Amino acid sequence: MTTKARTAARLAAAGAVALLLAACGDDPAPIALPTVTSNPSMASPVATATTVPVPTPVPSPVARVTDPSPDGAIAAAVYFSELYGYAVSTGDLAAWRDVSDPECSYCKVVAEDVEAGGDYRFEGGQTRVLEASLVGVNSAQDHLVHLIIEQDAWTSTGVDGSSKSGERTSINADALLHHNGSQWIVLEYDAVNSAA
Template sequence: MRPSRGTAALLIGACAVGGLAGCTRDSVEPTPAPTVSSSPTATPSPTPTPTTPPEAIAPERPAAMDEISVAGAEAAATYFMQLYPYAYATGDLTEWRNLSDPECVFCNSVVLNVEEQVAAGHSSTGSRMDVHEVFAWEISVGRYGATVNATEGPSMELDASGELVSQRLTPETNELTYALAHDGTAWRVLEVGVEPAS
């Protein structure tokens, strides 16, 4: 091992104090170099960090949902649609339930499907939603209609061992028609109809 700069300075200082005779070859016994026995250790390969798919990241709640207005209805409809792939990818139905009216048939069917998927140990990937157009209108005080034109990306369902259960290879563009209400505290999705976009 190469001595450090500090070690070398101490050795020089010792020779200066003891005189040159004290640092001659005859008076210094050679110190054998230490034997270091070590077996070569393999450098572990870095473990790749798994990438979280986009659909497994909770969508951000739009600030416009705080409004009881057409803009608020549009934001609520879009946000609800973005929660769809997230619920399937994660099994997390918290926000989906918060926005769903208890009588909403479409909303309840998604809850049932996700719960069955989780119980079976299955998982889903894909179903990314790309919004092309959203339009809302006021029906009466606190009640709104909205349409969302969006394309749902390809998706796969896998079992607990990672084997393919089902898949949809082609994107689907649909028009979703919403009935929404705001009760003064929060938005509720009353019903959703889904039709292939013309």
């Protein structure tokens, strides 16, 4: 192996280690990783910095999301709301589908949009629940939870170069949930954007 090849391999390995270590932290800021460019007039490669976004971590459900109490319903509604940003930025719908009722129209639309958006790179759009409260419980023991959510600015870029974007937004949402005996399931979700 030549000196150039060994240097390139070491820089690539250092970049991979940095990316793995960054995924373990809480800081969502992008990390500058070295890339190698060659210049025919130089004997060794030159390292330049490239910004690589940190992978979006899957939200962790708190233990209460399986609790059949009103607090469990609120925790499940918060968890579901946080899954939105994760699902659209990663394309991973496993957790989203796990807590969505098959008849939930909002849940289906989001899943269809994520699946159809495979040719897009989505950045930003993470959600944070600022407030959550139980509105009421009906005779079927369905729980209605009201949430106030903040969503970060986002950009969606297609492989053809087209792009869409949205600014930071406040969202008022209502989640209707039912406990199926083992966990809360979202029966329906209604979200209305307002200016942030």
